Amino acid sequence: MAITPPPARRRKRRMDKVMPLVMMPVNWLEERSGLVGGLKYFLFRKVPSDINWFHTLGSATLTAFIVQAVTGVILAMYYKPHPDTAYESIRYITNEATLGWLVRGMHRWGASVFIILIFLHMARVFLFGAYKYPRELNWIVGVMLLPLAMLEGFTGYLLPWDQTAYWATVVGINLNGTGPVVGPFLAQFLRGGDEIGTDTLTRFYAMHMLLLPGAIMGLIGLHLYLVIRLGVSSPPWSKDAAGSEREERPSGDPGLVRPRARGRVAK
Amino acid sequence: MVSPPAVIVGAIITVIFGFLWARDVMSPGRASAAGGPEPAGTADAEPIPAHMGAPATPPGHPSEGPASYPRSKFLELGTLGLGAVIGGIITAPILGFAVLPAFTEDELGGVDLGPLTKYPTGKWIEATFLLNPAAGEVSRRTAFIRSNGMEGGQPSMTIISNRCVHLGCPVQAAGPRNDDQQETIKTEQAELTVTPVLPANFSCPCHGGSYDTEGNRIAGPPVRALDRYKYSIVDGHLILLQPYSVSEVEGEGAKAAIKAYGIQGPGEHVDGLSGLLYPIQPQDLG
16 A cells, blocks of 8 residues: 655646646747737736725726627627617517527716726826826827727617617717718718618718727727836825936846836835 | 809819829920930949949939939839829729718709698698608608688698708697697608697797798797798698708798708708808708
C-alpha cells in the first residue's frame, strides 16, 4: 500500500499535470498572435490608488452600449421595417414572442440608460478635469460619440411606427428642415423624399442598426485605445503630486509608451 | 427637366475649374516637369533599383531641377493615384445612390375629392384622403375645404392643408364636429371621408400654434399662414392639385388676397429677411 502524500503536495502534483494542458493552447495563441499579452496589457493596468466609483461610469456606459447592441441584434431577427408590418411585428415581439417583452424592454429602457450614463460620464470627466492634457483628444472623441448616440435615439424612436413615433419623427425632421440654406435638403434626405413613408422607415432602420452603430464602435475603439495609452487620471482632490515624472521607456520596449499612473500605485 | 439654378451653379463650377486647369497646364514649371526632354546626363546613368529608395540620379551628377524625376516616386504617386481613382469610381455611385433618390420628385396626379355638391357654400368640410394610394395609409392627408360660391363664373374654393407650418403636426378644427354626418365617398382613385366641421379657428396639438379660418397665424410659434392646395374642377368634381405656401391672407373667402409662394417645409419663412435663409428648395432642382 503506497504512502499517501499529504493533501497540499497532492494538490500541487495535480496542478503540475493540469497546468501544461491549460497553458498549451494559451501559449500557442500567444506565440502566434500576441493576443494574450495584449489582453493582459489591456486588463491589468496600473491605476491611481485614489480613484473611486465615479471612474466606473465609462465602463457602465460601455456596458449599456453592449446591451443595446446585443438586444438590438436579437430584435432585428423579428422586426420587419415596412409601414405595413412594422407595428405588427413590434406588437408580436411585445405580446406574443417568448421573452420578447423583456428583450424589447431592455432595448427601450436601455436606450435611456445609455444616454443618461453618457451624460453622467461626461459630467465626471468635466468636473474632475480629466479632459486636460494629455487627454484632450479623448474628450473630442467623446464629443463625437455623443451626437451619434443621440442620433441612435432619434432613428430608433421611429421604428415602432406608432402614432408617437410617427409624429415625433415628423417634428424631428421638420426641425432639421428649418436650418438655414441646407435645412430643407437635410430634411429631404432624412425623409428619403417629399413625404415620410416607406423610404423613411427603411433608411432610419439602416442608419439605426448599421451606419450609426458602426461609427460608434469605431470611435469607442479609439476612445478605449486612448484610455489605455494615457491611463486614468486621479481625482482633483488627490494628494498625490500631479504630473509626477513619467518613467522613461525601458530599452527593450518596442515603442508603445506605457504611461505610469501618477503618484501612489494600487498594489 | 433642368432647372435654371442648377444650370447656373454648374456653369460657375465649370468656369472656375476650367480656368484653374488651364492656368495649371500653361504654367512653365509643369510643362518642363512633365513634357520636357530628359537631360542627356541621366540617360546613361547606372541604374539603381527603385526599392533602395535612392533617386535615379547617379552620384556625382547634381540634381538637375525638376527634369530628374525618380521612377520610385512616379510609381508611388501612380499607385496612390490609381487607388484614388478606384476609390472614387466605387464611392461616387454609392454616395449618389444614398442621396439622390430622395430628391427625385414624385409626380402625383390630382386627387379626386368627389362631386362639388358634397361641399355646400360657406360650410367647412374636413376631407381625409390618400394622396398616393400606392403608398398606403402613410400617405393619408387631411384638408379643410370650404366652398365660397361662384366667383366670376367659376366655383371658388378655399382648401387649407392641415399640416401645421410650425413643425408639421396635424392642426385640428377647433369647434363642433358633426361626426354623425360623416360620409365616405368613393372616387376613381381613392376613398375619402368628409366630415362637416364648424371651426372657430385651427389649432395644433403639438406646440399650440393657432390660425384663423383663413389660415393666418393668430398665436403660437408658426412662422406663416397655413399651406393651401391648388384645385381644379373637372366634370363637376373637385380635383386637388399641388400644395403651395402662403405668407399671409388678406380678406376672406372668394375675395381673399393670398400671398402665395412655392411649397416650403414647415418652420421655414417664405418672405422678409428670414425668407432669405432658404434660397433654394429641393424641389427647385428637380
